[in-house]
Amino acid sequence: MTDKALPVLEARAVAKHYGALAAVDGIDLKVMPGQTIGIGGPNGAGKTTFFDLISGFIPVTKGEVLFMGEPIKGLPAHHLARAGLVRTFQVTSGFTSLTVWQNMMASVIFGARDTKPGLLFNRGNRARVETTLEAFGLSDLASARVEDIPALARKKLMVATAIVHEPKVLLLDEPVSGLMPSEVDEFISLMHEIRARGTTLVFIEHVMRFLTSVADRALIMHQGKLIYDGPPSGIGRDETVRSVYLGGAAYGLETETGHG
Numbered sequence: 001m002t003d004k005a006l007p008v009l010e011a012r013a014v015a016k017h018y019g020a021l022a023a024v025d026g027i028d029l030k031v032m033p034g035q036t037i038g039i040g041g042p043n044g045a046g047k048t049t050f051f052d053l054i055s056g057f058i059p060v061t062k063g064e065v066l067f068m069g070e071p072i073k074g075l076p077a078h079h080l081a082r083a084g085l086v087r088t089f090q091v092t093s094g095f096t097s098l099t100v101w102q103n104m105m106a107s108v109i110f111g112a113r114d115t116k117p118g119l120l121f122n123r124g125n126r127a128r129v130e131t132t133l134e135a136f137g138l139s140d141l142a143s144a145r146v147e148d149i150p151a152l153a154r155k156k157l158m159v160a161t162a163i164v165h166e167p168k169v170l171l172l173d174e175p176v177s178g179l180m181p182s183e184v185d186e187f188i189s190l191m192h193e194i195r196a197r198g199t200t201l202v203f204i205e206h207v208m209r210f211l212t213s214v215a216d217r218a219l220i221m222h223q224g225k226l227i228y229d230g231p232p233s234g235i236g237r238d239e240t241v242r243s244v245y246l247g248g249a250a251y252g253l254e255t256e257t258g259h260g
């Protein structure tokens with residue numbers, strides 16, 4: 001069982017340099033079990049690079065990242081995913097010529113600890129896929145090819161293929177970018193359901209309405225550093241955040257997007 005007092009994911013003075021550029025410049029972060037953290041900030045602030053570091057996708061230049069108290073250095077991303085640290089990408093991924101059902105089964109099979117794929121088409125895994133598709137409102141599209149389904153369904157499928165592994169920590173990179181306001185609302189409800197399961201969530205999002213409705217803690221990055229760490233309701237009142245991200249003006253957080 002997860003120890004409530006220990007961070008599930010921790011960044012200690014994490015930095016990533018590209019030549020002279022510090023894309024991420026010494027970030028400390030403790031993600032506690034069950035937290036939902038939303039990360040915002042202007043383009044080029046270092047959000048995706050930070051995500052790449054804490055998911056083990058790229059190596060740190062300085063500092064260290066710990067998952068469940070253990071340093072992740074040197075562990076490949078697929079190993080971390082199997083251990084419960086799962087992420088999605090900004091660009092909606094998936095096997096477009098396969099069906100929704102096949103994508104889900106592929107995720108279950110390749111994400112499993114067991115290495116004998118043949119054994120994984122079992123009743124338990126099929127039931128997990130069915131339950132997840134139902135929870136995401138995707139059951140009716142199970143036999144549709146991914147290239148034929150709407151953008152909202154593709155976005156949902158990407159999260160569904162991640163959540164079917166019952167991750168300890170789910171990292172989502174801009175889950176609602178490009179969606180219509182009503183679709184964003186649907187995704188907000190979905191995120192609340194995922195939160196209710198107790199999944200620890202960390203996401204990047206420019207859509208402020210989504211960030212403030214879903215997260216219980218907000219981080220704002222600028223030039224590789226954290227300039228805000230606190231309740232989402234405080235973002236619009238923070239002078240620094242307003243000047244570098246929200247345009248300096250009084251900011252109504254009902255606004256659909258920040259920069260991006």
Ligand SMILES: Nc1ncnc2c1ncn2[C@@H]1O[C@H](COP(=O)(O)OP(=O)(O)OP(=O)(O)O)[C@@H](O)[C@H]1O
Pocket residue numbers: 018021023041042043044045046047048049050260
């Ligand atoms: N592989 C790379 N090589 C060189 N520079 C990079 C590389 N990846 C990112 N950068 C630079 O690091 C900085 C941070 O980029 P990053 O993509 O992390 O920002 P971001 O906050 O996610 O931006 P956006 O909101 O536009 O996605 C940028 O200046 C970017 O050009």
